[in-house]
Amino acid sequence: MLAMHGVSKSFLGVRVLHGVSLDLAAGEVHALVGENGAGKSTLMKVLAGEHVPDEGAIVLDGEEHHFTHPAQAQAAGIGIIHQEFALLPHRTVAENVFLGREPTRYGLVDRRAMEARTAELLDEVGVSGITPRTHVRELSVARQQTVEIVKALASDVRVLVMDEPSAPLADHEAGLLHALVRRLADRGLGILYISHRLREVFDLSHRVTVLKDGRHVMTAPTDRTDADEVVRAMVGRELSAYYPPRASPGDIGDVRLTVRGGGNDRLRDIDLTLRAGEVTGIAGLQGSGRTSLVRALFGAAPFARGAMTVDGTALRPGNPRRAIRAGIALVTEDRKAEGLALRQSVRDNALLVTRAVPQRDRPPADRDLTALLERVRLQARGHDQQAQYLSGGNQQKVVIAKWLAARPRVLLFDEPTRGVDVGAKAAIHTLVRDLAKEGLAVLMVSSELPELIGMSDRVLVMSEGRIAGELPPGASEEDVMRLATARHAHQDGP
Secondary structure, eight states, X not given: OEEEEEEEEEETTEEEEEEEEEEEOXXXXXXXXXXXXXXXXXXXXXHTTSSOOSEEEEEETTEEEOOSSHHHHHHTTEEEEOSSOOOOTTSBHHHHHTTTOOOXXXXXXXXXXXXXXXXXXXXXXXXXXXXXXXXXXXXXXXXXXXXXXXXXXXXXXXXXXXXXTTTTOOHHHHHHHHHHHHHHHHTTOEEEEXXXXXXXXXXXXXXXXXXXXXXXXXXXXXGGOXXXXXXXXXXXXXXXXXXXXXOOGXXXXXXXXXXXXXXXSSOOSEXXXXXXXXXXXXXXXXXXXXXXXXXXXXXXXXXXXXXXXXXXXXXXXXXXXXXXXXXXXXXXXXXXXXXXXXTSBHHHHHTHHHHHSOOXXXXXXXXXXXXXXXXXXXOOSOTTSBGGGSOHHHHHHHHHHHHHTTOOSEEEEESTTTTOOHHHHHHHHHHHHHHHHTTOEEEEEOSOHHHHHHHXXXXXXXETTEEEEEEOXXXXXXXXXXXXXXXXXXXXXX
């Protein structure tokens, strides 16, 4: 269906694509992987007509094309779904699906025809719970993504490019997305799927292509390769090098934080102890209370009952400012909405907490900024670069630096590596372990069970707002899921 031959592209004299070739068959899901900066997005923007290549050709069904505008690529049957959705929240699903291409009758928008066609498309892809008249603002992130897919299908696409579609989704939502992708492939669409999640690459795709530094490294059927080979091609090291060694019993020190009988409208009977030098993982299904727990510890949605201490001193539930002064930091799961001021510089973001909540016993971090950013291995043009222009991994490093500047004693991570490439993941993993070695107590929520098990000295599993059980280091994914689903199985079983 599609072949890209020898595509090269330079910006301001710097070559970012070096003769990359790629092909796609009808009905195929072809995964495209690589670290940030490997050239994946640039290659897809060439395909979508957003960039004009310096060299190379694009061939669709045997016909060569030279796109100079996205409208030309769209007319040829190529659709692209970016990681950042292009939807108008205050308009209906139908209005978004046909935005700029509204059917008309007697010079007026034919809403009946528009809504009827949208309903047909929703039915074709097997989506329920959405109507053409539903306003986009009322939909979950997963449902909004479905609207983006239907919007592309309304343009009669044959090739669909999906850029990190599962990054903002929880595990069960990602499962629904994968089912939809398979249905689209069964209809004969060719799908190019960009992802940092190796598990879904192997679960979903027929072939995988690896790019590194703008060059094609390998293409292989996913049933004839494995994650180790793909990681070696991407970053030059084994998958086992992802996770640094766990703490030994002698590395784990004094109690940093305790909660006894903690609860609110989402949490019940929380008993928790975090120790210096230890990384404690929090597992559970979506809605089990994982994020509610870290937000309660941070005072963003505080405990309404129970007792909490930090380094032996009682901490009265209140607000984040009180938690920060007690030495608690929270890296939220949505770094763009809650972790960064995207239009401000790296410097201003890194100093955001220390300027907002100054503390007498901790000197200003301004003079230590360079060392701080070097410590998190930030890759940026300079301290004045706006955060919005950093890669996802480097944005996350700035968020972490912001909290390290406040010199916390307890560090809470909610999905710390969501949407970052494998190289940035490894750097964050190493940093988390180094911080624990320095005496911080670390609590980490992750939906990626291999990451949670690989990083944690012990795993607490949540279910329905409670801690359902504790697992030792090295526990299996089956052990985690058994605890996570036990209460549900008891209630729903025969």
